[in-house]
Amino acid sequence: MRSEFSEIIGRDAEVINEMLLNHRLLKKTDGSPAETVIDAEVYALSAGGKRIRPVLAVEFYKLFSCIADPPEYVWEAACALEMVHTFSLIHDDMPEMDDDDLRRGKPSTHIKYGCAAGLLAGDGLAILPFELISDLALAGKMPHKTALTLIKLLSASAGNRGMIAGQMLDLWSEGRGEIDCDFLRKMSERKTGDMLLASCLFGAVMADASPEQEKSAGIYAKNVGLAFQIVDDVLDVTSDEKTLGKPIGSDSGRSKPTFTTLLGVDGALSEAERLSAEAADEIKKYPGSELLREFAMSLASRNK
Numbered sequence: 001m002r003s004e005f006s007e008i009i010g011r012d013a014e015v016i017n018e019m020l021l022n023h024r025l026l027k028k029t030d031g032s033p034a035e036t037v038i039d040a041e042v043y044a045l046s047a048g049g050k051r052i053r054p055v056l057a058v059e060f061y062k063l064f065s066c067i068a069d070p071p072e073y074v075w076e077a078a079c080a081l082e083m084v085h086t087f088s089l090i091h092d093d094m095p096e097m098d099d100d101d102l103r104r105g106k107p108s109t110h111i112k113y114g115c116a117a118g119l120l121a122g123d124g125l126a127i128l129p130f131e132l133i134s135d136l137a138l139a140g141k142m143p144h145k146t147a148l149t150l151i152k153l154l155s156a157s158a159g160n161r162g163m164i165a166g167q168m169l170d171l172w173s174e175g176r177g178e179i180d181c182d183f184l185r186k187m188s189e190r191k192t193g194d195m196l197l198a199s200c201l202f203g204a205v206m207a208d209a210s211p212e213q214e215k216s217a218g219i220y221a222k223n224v225g226l227a228f229q230i231v232d233d234v235l236d237v238t239s240d241e242k243t244l245g246k247p248i249g250s251d252s253g254r255s256k257p258t259f260t261t262l263l264g265v266d267g268a269l270s271e272a273e274r275l276s277a278e279a280a281d282e283i284k285k286y287p288g289s290e291l292l293r294e295f296a297m298s299l300a301s302r303n304k
Contacts, residue, residue: 019076037117043121044086044122047106049082049104053195057081060200062203062288063289081195084126089103090125093118094108126158161190163190166192169190181263184259217283220282224276227299229259230269230271231300231302233259234259234260279296
């Protein structure tokens with residue numbers, strides 16, 4: 001039997017999927033060859049996934065606004081996070097990065113559409129979110145200051161001091177034997193954590209949260225982001241291709257340092273459990289935080 005936690009997360013993800021795949025910014029208009037890039041973008045977005053980033057945005061909005069049924073603009077803004085995340089996955093799979101032929105059990109975007117179209121599809125999904133958020137403000141659905149804050153958050157979290165910086169550190173670390181846990185933490189904070197931080201803060205900002213609430217959301221996100229990356233490292237060693245929907249052992253194949261190579265599987269899982277508990281503990285003072293706390297505590301036991 002599915003828990004209430006799983007049902008709520010599943011319903012959130014279904015709404016996000018419906019909005020993403022039917023968004024007007026992803027609709028073809030003239031059938032020209034240029035719209036192949038839209039086909040590739042929709043293909044990448046339709047591959048599935050947990051939709052963790054937009055779900056976190058929606059759930060933090062619910063928590064701090066005390067509104068159980070968020071308005072449509074909250075869901076739409078949350079979709080911007082998934083677009084940026086998907087852009088990063090498209091590029092991450094390409095030969096110049098991790099060179100993975102599978103993503104969520106399907107051919108990676110560059111395998112399906114070719115490297116040039118895959119590159120452009122990633123570029124497109126990196127840019128579309130800023131049009132989406134701007135449109136919400138221009139249509140009067142969101143205060144202009146809120147939209148500007150979201151754009152700033154997303155730019156900083158995904159950019160050359162955020163996720164992209166983390167990806168660069170990840171590539172740089174390949175084959176280097178002197179890497180330690182402190183480096184891995186800093187790299188993971190950028191590569192994985194910054195976009196999760198943006199997600200939690202998206203919800204807080206749209207809910208007009210207090211500075212204390214935003215601080216709590218940030219601490220939660222930092223711990224969840226690091227726990228998530230650690231478990232990813234563990235699954236790359238302990239899972240299988242069918243379960244993960246992508247090749248396993250790719251980190252060791254590219255001589256990448258990971259938390260499992262430095263701490264071992266048991267040590268890495270123990271650290272993920274500690275971080276998850278700290279994330280849950282940070283928000284327990286807020287009524288209605290049970291779902292987000294359960295999400296944090298579920299990370300160490302996920303299988304994909």
